[in-house]
Amino acid sequence: MSEPREGTVVQRRWMTILQKAGTPVISALLAIAVGSIIIWASGYDPLAAFAALFKGSFGSPKAVGDTLLKSTPLILTGLAVAYGFRAGLFNIGAEGQLFMGGLAATAVGLALGATSWWISVPLMLLAAMLAGAAWAFIPALLKARIGAHEVITTMMFTYIGRYFVSYLVNGPMKEPGNIPQTPALDPSAQLPRIATLFSEGAREALPILNLGRAHMGIFVALIAAVVIWLILKYTTLGFENRAVGFNRWASETAGISVQWTTVKALCISGVLAGLAGATEVMGVHHRLFDQFSSGFGFTGIAVALLAKNHPLGVIPAALLFGALSAGATTMQFEAKVPQDIIQIIQALVIFFVAAEEIVLWFVRRRQKEAISHAG
């Protein structure tokens, strides 16, 4: 794609942004369009379905809260997958690292018991980050040393991690009773809901502050996005990451250790996925059980691809998928459309982002129009 030549500097800058954002936006729109056709072909009303979906994701302060709630882990897993992709690595197993992160956070939280939040919260987040990194470390080492494909190894580690968590919540960590889950975390070990920050009076005056179940984890996720953006843009660590992803042979020649960079990239990816597990446990469930993640690690792949692996682009991409999944329940309840349609739309987004050539055709047409308007 050639840079547009006409127009002022400002116009050209906007064209570049349009170029970068154009493909993802059109991919998402195409996916939603195909999704609508599927809904229609199944005998439902697409308009009613998306109206219900919108109501469930943005229709009220509580719905907005649900969207933020679902977006929180997706920002983190999206960052995890994106950071790997920037080094040319496909961490398809973020889900497993997320499980281990949730496990570590729970274990530390339960061990600390009732204490001050400024002791337990940082320690739990730290434990989750380390556990996520540790779970990515063996696949990372195998990839770096002998080239074992990270798609197979991280995927296998996801299954191993899930069975490990299943064992713990059915065995050593199980709370007394029949339900396979750990005891609840002490309130000091939980991430509070955003709404609790505001006084009742403030919430009455400004109803938008009643954000329902949304919790402080969203700030952890946003900070992580900014940190990863800074790392990639301004540090040697980030530069080496990008260089290896761009051309590993040239990087090796230039004196960058591809092996070491590979290990660091997958471990940092694991850190981010581990954090996602921690925020889910600390902000949403307040305990650990078998099914505490509804595939956030896998949706993170769609988020990263839609964001074109840009750490800040991950935020709107995660909000989109968070909104889709927050509204899915309302859509199934009110429009009777099975909520699996959301997964289909996610898959289509990945497909269209990957199949850029379909989408580029649309972008190029839009660009020609835009340039002729600008001129």
Add this chain to the structure above:
Amino acid sequence: MLDSIITPDLFAAAIRIATPLALAAIGGTICERSGVVNIALEGIMLTGAFFGTAVVLATGEPWLGVIAAVVAGISISAVHAFASINLRSDQTVSGTAINLLALGVTGFLMKLWYGHPGTTDQIKTLGSVFNFEAPGGGVLAEVWRWVNAILFTHSPIVYLAIIIAIVAQWAVFKTRWGLRLRALGEHPRAVDTVGVNVARGRWIAVLMSGALAGLAGANLTIEQVGSFTENMTNGRGFIALAANIFGRWTPIGSYLASLLFGFADALQIKLQILRGVINVPPQFFQMLPYILTVVVVAGVIGRAVAPAASGVPYRKD
């Protein structure tokens, strides 16, 4: 104790469990030999399993279900072929899209057609092909009892898989088609230069892998389980990919590698029965096939070399 573990049905179970892995792995072999990585085996298998079950539920005919599973496998692999060959998408990413698409579509149709999530009703399954007697006593009768139990108690697709492994081995290494297929994955430009259509060759290979993975799904539902459960493939497509690597990108190698995984899985199921004797939680046994996969992939990679152009889109100009 050993007597209750090492029994004929342990080996029979190994062959049975190996079958869907082997079929998908051979599909993966053919696909990668042509230069297209097929990470979508998992999703294709799941799609085949679902549509196979759906057709048996609708018609009551298991064989129609098998055909439906193969057709479904071919159809969804066509999406992968179109994306990775014509649109030159990243093949791993397009494969991931198909895996998620398969999960979504099967879950969606499950609720649309049967009104509930989870598992479908039981279907009519394909039973064992042979039904030999094992009469009398003595050593010979005992040997025959073992051979019969291990080899002659299986359903049709189990035998079909063995035949497919042998035929595919011959086809890939001894025929003109096989030579071209391997050349496509090693040096597509050379094949193009002598006038062979690269895109066409790769399309055929991807569709064949779709048919085989679909058949694997049919084996799971129409022969083994007798119903469809959401996400029932449970990582088998990825284990099949590992089996294909362990089998060094050869059909018979893929089959034998799958047998190893099948044996490990059969053994862990057996060992779970002995939980009272050896006190290990079941989850650790369930982890074994996945741990074995990592070990195998880690152990073999250094010495096995993938087709050179595997995963690289081909641009004609």
